[in-house]
Amino acid sequence: MLNQGMFEEQEMASQMGFVPFPQNLSFLPPLGCHQSLKAFNIPPSLVADHHLPSTTNLTHETLLSSANLKQREDQDHITSDFGGAQLLSLQRSSANLWAWGEVNECLGNNKRIVNDHHLGVATMKMKKMKARRKVREPRFCFKTMSEVDVLDDGYKWRKYGQKVVKNTQHPRSYYRCTQDNCRVKKRVERLAEDPRMVITTYEGRHGHSPSQDDQEDSQAQSQLNNFLW
DNA sequence: CGGTTTTGACCCGCGC
DNA sequence: GCGCGGGTCAAAACCG
Secondary structure, eight states: OOOHHHHHHHHHHHHHTOOOOOSOOSSOOGGGHHHHHHHHTOOTTTSOOOOOOSSSOOSOOOOOOOSOHHHHHHGGGOOOOSTTOTTSOOOOOHHHHHHHHHHHHHHHTTTOOOOOTTSOHHHHHHHHHHHHHHOOOOEEEEEEEOSSSSOOOSSOEEEEEEEEOTTOSSEEEEEEEOSTTOOOEEEEEEOSSOTTEEEEEEESOOSSOOOHHHHHHHHHHHHHHHHHO
16 A cells, blocks of 8 residues: 555656656666666656556555565565655565465475476476466566557567457467576556556566667667657 | 467466 | 466467
8 A cells, every 4th residue: 555655755756747766776676677667767657557457356566676585575564765766665465475475485395306207298297387387476567658569678578478358458468588597577468448558567587687789779769768758 | 490479278276 | 166267388370
């Protein structure tokens, strides 16, 4: 829940026409998304909200951060004071409670070694799938007004699925980072109520930097956006 | 020809 | 237990 102070803060910032993304975060949103926001220079009119449109029973997603587990633990009582830029709520959502609970669980169980040699291929596959779905990374989500569905955030993505979700006319697309050993995913969809809005949800954290080429592209994109805005 | 997208099938979690 | 809906897989199609 946002407290009254934060509402006022947001209101004020909106009137000023700019939402400064906190630069002095010691714990950054996953995946270098802060970089994306910074690069895109997203004003409040375009970052209308931060929530997580998903199948989870989430009512208020946050622009959360996740440098490490301990910091997550400490965030329960933080009212996001980032050097005066109290514009992002840091709150433990139900979805992320679930996510972090599972991360903890997996960390605790990482000594478990299973000998799968005797198992059939199908069973192996199933176990892999279960293992993969066991860990749900923290998510970071923002909403922008954009003609294009996929914002260039400097990373290379490969689409691995598309789904029409219930009660929406626009399909949701699923992307995975193409970098080896990088398991970061993102979902892109258009808001049902306002198709001009694109909702991008990142899951996980990159363990690498964007490619040089893409960074240049991103800068070009950013300049284009600045021009348009 | 290699990387990417498309798309139907499948799996899993959840609510009833 | 069953059905529903979201998320993922993987083969085929596509593309540069």
